[in-house]
Amino acid sequence: MSRLLNAAAGRFAAAILIAGLFAGPALAQSVSGRVEGIVTDDSGAGIPGVTVVATHTGTNAAREAVTGAEGRYLITPLQPGGYELRVELAGFKTQKTQLALSVNQVSRIDFKLQVGGVEEVVDVVAVSPNIDKTTSSMSTVIDSKQVENLPLNGRNFTQLITLAPGVNRGVPGGQASGESGNTETFRYGEVGGAAVSANGVREQGNAYYYDGIDNNERLVNSLVFFPSPDALQEFRTITANAPAEFGRAGGAITNLISKSGTNQFHGSAYWFARPESTAATPTFAATKPDFNRDQFGGTLGGPIVKDKTFFFANYAGLRQTVPVEVGNTVTVPTARMRNGDFSELLNPSFSGVGAPVIIYDPLTNLPFPGNVIPANRLNPVAVSYLNAFPLPELNDRALRN
Numbered sequence: 467m468s469r470l471l472n473a474a475a476g477r478f479a480a481a482i483l484i485a486g487l488f489a490g491p492a493l494a495q496s497v498s499g500r501v502e503g504i505v506t507d508d509s510g511a512g513i514p515g516v517t518v519v520a521t522h523t524g525t526n527a528a529r530e531a532v533t534g535a536e537g538r539y540l541i542t543p544l545q546p547g548g549y550e551l552r553v554e555l556a557g558f559k560t561q562k563t564q565l566a567l568s569v570n571q572v573s574r575i576d577f578k579l580q581v582g583g584v585e586e587v588v589d590v591v592a593v594s595p596n597i598d599k600t601t602s603s604m605s606t607v608i609d610s611k612q613v614e615n616l617p618l619n620g621r622n623f624t625q626l627i628t629l630a631p632g633v634n635r636g637v638p639g640g641q642a643s644g645e646s647g648n649t650e651t652f653r654y655g656e657v658g659g660a661a662v663s664a665n666g667v668r669e670q671g672n673a674y675y676y677d678g679i680d681n682n683e684r685l686v687n688s689l690v691f692f693p694s695p696d697a698l699q700e701f702r703t704i705t706a707n708a709p710a711e712f713g714r715a716g717g718a719i720t721n722l723i724s725k726s727g728t729n730q731f732h733g734s735a736y737w738f739a740r741p742e743s744t745a746a747t748p749t750f751a752a753t754k755p756d757f758n759r760d761q762f763g764g765t766l767g768g769p770i771v772k773d774k775t776f777f778f779a780n781y782a783g784l785r786q787t788v789p790v791e792v793g794n795t796v797t798v799p800t801a802r803m804r805n806g807d808f809s810e811l812l813n814p815s816f817s818g819v820g821a822p823v824i825i826y827d828p829l830t831n832l833p834f835p836g837n838v839i840p841a842n843r844l845n846p847v848a849v850s851y852l853n854a855f856p857l858p859e860l861n862d863r864a865l866r867n
């Protein structure tokens with residue numbers, strides 16, 4: 467049976483408990499795209515006053531723009547998805563085309579109108595250029611079909627980032643991989659971590675955004691939240707010349723967008739089971755390892771009020787038992803620490819660093835009296851997080867071996 471050792475790393479627990487003191491507004495990054503172009507006549511001259519309407523094919527949400535003096539138009543922001551682009555002006559034939567817009571994409575579509583009645587509609591087949599002249603960024607889009615159909619061990623979407631040129635899983639055993647064994651990376655062992663190296667940059671040099679929200683934790687510079695692949699519509703990984711709005715990282719910048727509701731009900735359900743009974747007995751082992759893993763969940767989206775209000779819900783569950791080698795110890799917060807009492811860390815033999823560990827008030831930069839954080843300063847979410855750990859079975863560091 468594995469033994470649980472109380473934490474000399476109680477400083478981490480203290481940081482979690484008072485993290486709410488630094489809570490502030492998040493700076494969102496854009497996940498939307500835009501459509502731009504120029505509308506001309508048969509002679510190539512720009513036509514002003516042309517109405518250009520982009521209608522989302524899933525929700526019928528529409529945005530429009532009117533061309534300027536040179537015939538140029540710009541429609542933004544547009545959420546990723548399928549669109550019908552319609553161009554109208556009295557005295558000219560109406561034109562329309564279909565467009566698939568990905569996350570952060572800038573699409574350039576030009577139109578040449580022909581003289582005719584408004585009631586005449588011309589379907590235009592838009593062809594994407596081989597070279598994108600609208601942005602200098604180098605990026606790769608992983609669309610919903612790839613997310614759904616490519617195999618993922620542990621259902622970890624970051625494995626798909628390696629489809630981008632110049633990206634690999636980085637150095638095995640790094641902190642971002644979930645293999646370090648400390649409190650900060652313990653949870654990454656459930657999903658296989660987020661160790662990704664782009665163009666030789668270390669794994670901590672990346673940035674992640676989810677629906678425009680910063681998704682980076684600051685302990686080992688990895689992800690805060692791993693979304694379920696079933697909830698992802700697509701994502702874009704930028705590996706060079708990122709726009710100025712992404713100013714945090716020198717490695718890969720991955721911008722994810724979740725699925726949303728449409729006028730049609732849609733959803734999914736899954737269950738991936740890896741029971742001990744179906745596992746093989748390792749060579750030279752007398753019994754099978756005590757390992758069971760069940761991943762299950764589902765999604766559902768659809769309309770609440772057609773063409774106006776929509777919903778999308780996702781649930782992901784994980785039930786797993788993992789064997790721990792005999793003699794190994796895992797560091798967890800003590801019962802006192804869960805209530806803000808870190809007085810145990812004042813004992814050098816307990817802290818494991820040969821000196822008292824003092825907890826400071828971030829507002830005054832003075833030590834908390836007795837190393838105890840007042841109850842009214844505790845973050846309820848952080849307290850719940852610490853209580854998710856089991857209580858220690860071993861309270862004397864000297865007896866751990």
